[in-house]
Amino acid sequence: MSDTRKSGDPSSPTQAARLTGAEIVWATLDGEGVREVFGYPGGAILPVYDAMRKFPIHHILVRHEQGAAHMADGYARASGRVGVCIATSGPGATNLVTGIATAMLDSIPIVCITGQVSSKVLGSDAFQEVDITGITLPVTKHNYLVTKAEDIARVLREAFQIAASGRPGPVHVDITKDAQQATADFDFAAAAPRQYRPHPMLSAPASSLAEASRMILGSKRPVILAGQGILLSRAMEQVRTLAERAQIPVGCTLLGLGSFPASHPLSLGMMGMHGETWVNHAIQEADLLIACGMRFDDRVTGLPSTYAPNAKKIHIEIDPSEINKNVAVDIALMGDLGEVLESLLPLLPKRDGSAWLRTIEGMKGNAAVRDIQNLPDNGHLYAAHVINDLWRATNGNAIVVTDVGQHQMWEAQYYKHNEPRTLITSGGLGTMGFALPAAIGAKVACPDKEVWVVAGDGGFQMTMAELATIAQEKLNVNIAIINNGYLGMVRQWQEFFYEKNYQSTPILSPDFVKLADAFGIPGQAVTTRAEVLTAVATARETAGPYLINFMVEQEDSVYPMIPAGKALHEMIHRPPRSAIVEDATDI
Amino acid sequence: MLHTFVAQVEDRPGVLTRVASLFRRLSINIVSVTVGRSERAGVSRMTLVAEAEPGAAHRMKASLYKLENVLDVDDIGQTSCVVRELALIKVAATPATRSHIFELVEVFRARVVDLAPESLMIEITGVQSKVEGLIQVLTDSEDRILEISRTGRMVMRRGQHTSRVLEAMSAQNLDGDFVAGTKPRPDFMPDKSDLAS
Incomplete structure (x- = not known):
C-alpha cells in the first residue's frame, strides 16, 4: 500500500x-x-x-x-x-x-x-x-x-x-x-451500482390493460383493495382518480390505511380479520376486485377458498411471485402500481356506480353504529374511547405508531388516516415491541410532525428501554399506553377459542408514569373518559416527550372478528348484551 | 410433478445457498441440482430439478428471479431438449462374474472405466431411465453394487434456444401479449421462452 x-x-x-x-x-x-x-x-x-x-x-x-x-x-x-x-x-x-x-x-x-x-x-x-x-x-x-x-x-x-x-x-x-x-x-x-434491473417477468401488456378496463366498465359491484404498494409506489393520486372516475369504493389493508383518505365518500375503511363488517360483506358480494399493491394476506382473505367467490380479480403488483400465491386472479398487471394505473386510466371513461354504493350504504346499517362508542360515559374507560379522542384531539394529523395487538386494531378502526405514512405499524410479522423504537425513527425522520406511540402494556415492556433513547435525544414523542393488564389479543383468543383459559396472559406492569419519571419524562395515568382529552392536550403542549398510562377495561375484545380459517362473512360480532355492556350499565 | 429449471447465476460464494434456501422456504424438495461454469465468464449454469405441484412453476421461477444473483431462469417444461445424466457405478466383480457385466455394459452402451481384482467401475451417460435401467439389471442379476455416484439431470434446449438467443428474442417480444385464460390456471402467464419453442 x-x-x-x-x-x-x-x-x-x-x-x-x-x-x-x-x-x-x-x-x-x-x-x-x-x-x-x-x-x-x-x-x-x-x-x-x-x-x-x-x-x-x-x-x-x-x-x-x-x-x-x-x-x-x-x-x-x-x-x-x-x-x-x-x-x-x-x-x-x-x-x-x-x-x-x-x-x-x-x-x-x-x-x-x-x-x-x-x-x-x-x-x-x-x-x-x-x-x-x-x-x-x-x-x-x-x-x-x-x-x-x-x-x-x-x-x-x-x-x-x-x-x-x-x-x-x-x-x-x-x-x-x-x-x-x-x-x-x-x-x-x-x-455507482450497475443499472437497476426490474424483475424480468414484469408485464402489463396492452391487451391485459384493455381486458381490465372492460372488466371494470362491465362490473356492477366492484371494490378496490388498497394496499401498502400505493404508498411505496406513491400512487395515491392514481388510485384516487381510478376510484372517483369509475365510482368504485375502496377498502384498505392494515398497511394500506392512509393510502386513500379515510374521509373520502368512497372510503370503506379496513378490510380483513378485524375489518369493518360492510367492507368484508362488500368483498364477498363483489363481482370485481381490483387489488392495488396488496398481497391477499391470510388476515385479509380469511379462508382463501371462500374468498370473494363471485368476483373476477385484477391484481396490480410489482412482485410477480405474489401473483396467484394466495388467491387465483383473472388478470395480472405486473409492474409499478403508479405506472400501470397511468396506462389504465386513459382507457376508463367516467361511470356511474351509485346503485352499488347505495347497497353498501345499506349494508352498513347497524354495523356502522359502533356499540362501544355509544356506551354511556359511566366511568369505564375503553380503548376505543381513547383512540377516538386521540384522533379528534390531533385532527387526525399525527403520525401514529402502534405496537401489535388489540390496541393496534382499535387504532386502525378508530383513528381515521387521511394522509399516507401517518400510520406506522408492524403488519406482516406482527412484532410486539415495535412501536416505541419505530416512533423514535419516525420522529427523527419527521421532526416537525406530531408523533404518538400507541402501545399495549405487553408490547411496551418488550422495548421500553428505548425511553432512555428518547430522553437522551430529547425527542418530542408522545406515548399512549393502552393498559388492560393482559396480553389482550391473546386473552381474546383464549376467551373465544380456548374456553377462557387465561393461561399466562395476565401481565404485571410497572407504574409506567413512575418509570417515565425515572427517565425524566413527565406523564400521568388516566382512568376515566373525562380525563382523556385533557391528558392528550397536556401531552401535546409539553415540549418534550410525555407518557399517558390509560387504564382501560380489562376484558374488552376487538369486534368484529373473523376467526382464523373462516370466511369473511362469518364474522363474530359483539354480543348484544356482553359482559362488558352489562358492567358498564351497572355503574 | 418434476419441474426442471436452468438458471444462470453469478459465480460467487453463497449463491447455491440462496437458491437452495429459497426451495427450502417453499417446502419444495430439490431432486437434483448440477452446477458448473457456463459459456460466460463469471456465470454459473445450474440445472435444478424439483418435485412440486404442476402450478408451482410460476412461483418458483418468479421467486428465483427475486434473488439478486440470479441472472436468467429458463423453465424447461415440456420443451424439446436434451437431458443427460452421468453415473459412476462400482460393482463387485470376480473374474468369474466379469464377463456378464461386460455384456450388460455393452447393451447399455456404457463403459468400464476401472478394473480391480474384486470390482469394476462403470460409466454410463443418458436419460434417467437408462441409468436406472442399468442399476436395476445389475441388482436383478445379483451383482453387488458397492457405490453409485450420479450427477443428476443436465438439460439443454435443442436447436438455437440458448439463453442468449432467448434474451434477444424476449427483448423483441416485450410488447407481446399473453392471453388471460379461464380459471383455474395458477400459472397462466406463459413463459416467453415457451412461446418461442
Missing part, C-alpha cells in the same frame, strides 16, 4: 481519495444522503465508530439493537427514505434480526450494517463471531459479507439501490474488522 498519497478530505464524497474502510462506510452513507443512523457500538465495529466524527451524520445511540432496526424501519416508513442501522458482530448482529424480519415482511427499505471479526479468523468461532449473513439470508432482500476495504463503497451503494428499488426490503451488509481498518481508493461516483 502506498503511503505517498495524501488522504483526501473524507467528508467530500465526490472526490477520489485514499480512505480507511471505516471512513468509506461514512463517506458512502454521506453520499447517499444519509443524515441519521441508529446504532450500538462494539468491538468489531469500533473502527467505523472511531471514524464517525469526521462526517456530518448524527448517530442515535439505542438501548438494544432490535430498537436500532425498528428505528431505521420507522424512519423509512415515515419518510420514504432508506433507514440505516449499525451494530457490532455476534450478539449485536443477532439482536437486529427481529427488526430486519419485520422490515422484510412489510417491504420496508432499510440498510443494516454490522461489524464482523477479521477475515483472517472468519469461521473459527472467534469472540463475538456469528455467521450473521447465514442467519439474515432468509429475512433480507439481499445480504453481503465484505472482507475488503475496496468493496465497501460499491456494496453499500448497491445495498441502497436494492433496498429502495422494485419491491423494497431490508439489505444487510456485514463488514469484517480488517476491511474497516484497511485503506482503499474511494470514489463515490465510480462506485
Whole structure:
C-alpha cells in the first residue's frame, strides 16, 4: 500500500481519495444522503465508530439493537427514505434480526450494517463471531459479507439501490474488522451500482390493460383493495382518480390505511380479520376486485377458498411471485402500481356506480353504529374511547405508531388516516415491541410532525428501554399506553377459542408514569373518559416527550372478528348484551 | 410433478445457498441440482430439478428471479431438449462374474472405466431411465453394487434456444401479449421462452 498519497478530505464524497474502510462506510452513507443512523457500538465495529466524527451524520445511540432496526424501519416508513442501522458482530448482529424480519415482511427499505471479526479468523468461532449473513439470508432482500476495504463503497451503494428499488426490503451488509481498518481508493461516483434491473417477468401488456378496463366498465359491484404498494409506489393520486372516475369504493389493508383518505365518500375503511363488517360483506358480494399493491394476506382473505367467490380479480403488483400465491386472479398487471394505473386510466371513461354504493350504504346499517362508542360515559374507560379522542384531539394529523395487538386494531378502526405514512405499524410479522423504537425513527425522520406511540402494556415492556433513547435525544414523542393488564389479543383468543383459559396472559406492569419519571419524562395515568382529552392536550403542549398510562377495561375484545380459517362473512360480532355492556350499565 | 429449471447465476460464494434456501422456504424438495461454469465468464449454469405441484412453476421461477444473483431462469417444461445424466457405478466383480457385466455394459452402451481384482467401475451417460435401467439389471442379476455416484439431470434446449438467443428474442417480444385464460390456471402467464419453442 502506498503511503505517498495524501488522504483526501473524507467528508467530500465526490472526490477520489485514499480512505480507511471505516471512513468509506461514512463517506458512502454521506453520499447517499444519509443524515441519521441508529446504532450500538462494539468491538468489531469500533473502527467505523472511531471514524464517525469526521462526517456530518448524527448517530442515535439505542438501548438494544432490535430498537436500532425498528428505528431505521420507522424512519423509512415515515419518510420514504432508506433507514440505516449499525451494530457490532455476534450478539449485536443477532439482536437486529427481529427488526430486519419485520422490515422484510412489510417491504420496508432499510440498510443494516454490522461489524464482523477479521477475515483472517472468519469461521473459527472467534469472540463475538456469528455467521450473521447465514442467519439474515432468509429475512433480507439481499445480504453481503465484505472482507475488503475496496468493496465497501460499491456494496453499500448497491445495498441502497436494492433496498429502495422494485419491491423494497431490508439489505444487510456485514463488514469484517480488517476491511474497516484497511485503506482503499474511494470514489463515490465510480462506485455507482450497475443499472437497476426490474424483475424480468414484469408485464402489463396492452391487451391485459384493455381486458381490465372492460372488466371494470362491465362490473356492477366492484371494490378496490388498497394496499401498502400505493404508498411505496406513491400512487395515491392514481388510485384516487381510478376510484372517483369509475365510482368504485375502496377498502384498505392494515398497511394500506392512509393510502386513500379515510374521509373520502368512497372510503370503506379496513378490510380483513378485524375489518369493518360492510367492507368484508362488500368483498364477498363483489363481482370485481381490483387489488392495488396488496398481497391477499391470510388476515385479509380469511379462508382463501371462500374468498370473494363471485368476483373476477385484477391484481396490480410489482412482485410477480405474489401473483396467484394466495388467491387465483383473472388478470395480472405486473409492474409499478403508479405506472400501470397511468396506462389504465386513459382507457376508463367516467361511470356511474351509485346503485352499488347505495347497497353498501345499506349494508352498513347497524354495523356502522359502533356499540362501544355509544356506551354511556359511566366511568369505564375503553380503548376505543381513547383512540377516538386521540384522533379528534390531533385532527387526525399525527403520525401514529402502534405496537401489535388489540390496541393496534382499535387504532386502525378508530383513528381515521387521511394522509399516507401517518400510520406506522408492524403488519406482516406482527412484532410486539415495535412501536416505541419505530416512533423514535419516525420522529427523527419527521421532526416537525406530531408523533404518538400507541402501545399495549405487553408490547411496551418488550422495548421500553428505548425511553432512555428518547430522553437522551430529547425527542418530542408522545406515548399512549393502552393498559388492560393482559396480553389482550391473546386473552381474546383464549376467551373465544380456548374456553377462557387465561393461561399466562395476565401481565404485571410497572407504574409506567413512575418509570417515565425515572427517565425524566413527565406523564400521568388516566382512568376515566373525562380525563382523556385533557391528558392528550397536556401531552401535546409539553415540549418534550410525555407518557399517558390509560387504564382501560380489562376484558374488552376487538369486534368484529373473523376467526382464523373462516370466511369473511362469518364474522363474530359483539354480543348484544356482553359482559362488558352489562358492567358498564351497572355503574 | 418434476419441474426442471436452468438458471444462470453469478459465480460467487453463497449463491447455491440462496437458491437452495429459497426451495427450502417453499417446502419444495430439490431432486437434483448440477452446477458448473457456463459459456460466460463469471456465470454459473445450474440445472435444478424439483418435485412440486404442476402450478408451482410460476412461483418458483418468479421467486428465483427475486434473488439478486440470479441472472436468467429458463423453465424447461415440456420443451424439446436434451437431458443427460452421468453415473459412476462400482460393482463387485470376480473374474468369474466379469464377463456378464461386460455384456450388460455393452447393451447399455456404457463403459468400464476401472478394473480391480474384486470390482469394476462403470460409466454410463443418458436419460434417467437408462441409468436406472442399468442399476436395476445389475441388482436383478445379483451383482453387488458397492457405490453409485450420479450427477443428476443436465438439460439443454435443442436447436438455437440458448439463453442468449432467448434474451434477444424476449427483448423483441416485450410488447407481446399473453392471453388471460379461464380459471383455474395458477400459472397462466406463459413463459416467453415457451412461446418461442
